[in-house]
Amino acid sequence: MIREKLINIVMECRELFLQGYHADKNVQYKGTVDLVTEYDVAIEKRLSKSLQEAFPDFEIIGEESTKEITYPKKAIYIDPIDGTTNFIHSLPFCAISVGVWEEGRAVAGVVYNPVLDECFSAERGGGAYLNDKRIFVSKQHDFQQSLIVTGFPYTKVTKGEDYEWVLRTMANMLPITRDIRRTGSAAIDLCYVACGKFEAYYECNLKPWDVAAGVLIVEEAHGKVSNEKGEEYALGEHIILSSNALVHNELLKNINIG
Structure with missing residues (x-):
């Protein structure tokens, strides 16, 4: 194997x-x-x-x-x-x-x-x-009771589009979820979604090695991984979302609020 x-x-x-x-x-x-x-x-x-x-x-x-x-x-x-x-x-x-x-x-x-x-x-x-x-993802279907995890891109130092996106998405989701965490490791974040510690994870501007293993681990734990359009995630895309699948639509909706 x-x-x-x-x-x-x-x-x-x-x-x-x-x-x-x-x-x-x-x-x-x-x-x-x-x-x-x-x-x-x-x-x-x-x-x-x-x-x-x-x-x-x-x-x-x-x-x-x-x-x-x-x-x-x-x-x-x-x-x-x-x-x-x-x-x-x-x-x-x-x-x-x-x-x-x-x-x-x-x-x-x-x-x-x-x-x-x-x-x-x-x-x-x-x-x-x-x-x-x-392991399997969480069975939580209520976004308000979901614990979300995210990360901050290195590009934050320029206070450009990525920085603004991070602030906007956190402002959108913080009031309508249980809370937001930040561990500092995308690979671990994905795995913690896979084992049910977190209901969902999102981040922007990652490199392929950050997520290449975790994407499959989430999927094989019956979770979902996509880009910001809800389409299947491809390595190198700017935004990644993963969840237990049950709260994915709510995650998508709040990522895409302008």
């Missing part, structure tokens, strides 16, 4: 991830608030080597090594540490994310948080799992 192969490869990086989490780190800046550590680079190198050996027909697209994002027919998208800012600040919401895509569709994915020892995984048609337990 592809899922089991991926889990084994990701687990090879567990000790390195935990070592980095507890260590003093050399922090560098890719942008004003976009950070990278030596552990992001080291984990990606280790993952890339093992994945290339296990899946020689697939192109590896990694956050730290890819200069130009492409969408080949057979691709494996790696985020060695999704939630690097949390990782640096010793906040436990950070994870390794690996998603396998073929012909524009997710085939398998693993999101592993070594700090909390939470391994989310899925293979198309085989269900979604947290460690060895099958």
Whole structure:
């Protein structure tokens, strides 16, 4: 099974991830608030080597090594540490994310948080799992009683369209939901929708490696993932929405209020 192969490869990086989490780190800046550590680079190198050996027909697209994002027919998208800012600040919401895509569709994915020892995984048609337990989305159908999670794009520093969109959507939804959370890891947010902790998640301006694994995990947990038009989400689209499917229409409606 592809899922089991991926889990084994990701687990090879567990000790390195935990070592980095507890260590003093050399922090560098890719942008004003976009950070990278030596552990992001080291984990990606280790993952890339093992994945290339296990899946020689697939192109590896990694956050730290890819200069130009492409969408080949057979691709494996790696985020060695999704939630690097949390990782640096010793906040436990950070994870390794690996998603396998073929012909524009997710085939398998693993999101592993070594700090909390939470391994989310899925293979198309085989269900979604947290460690060895099958998971499903929440059964909540009332948007007012739904807990929503979101994220803030790095482009917020320019106070441009993304920044305005974030403020507008939060203003729309805060009064009509139970509350809104922000963990700082898109991969974990998607997985927490998949296991029923959150009813819905939305964000803009993400990279493919942020969501390549989590999208399938939500779908295999019987949730829904779309763009802002309600259409099937494709990697690279500007806005992603995911939910337990029961509140998806309300989520769409409130995302699109001008």
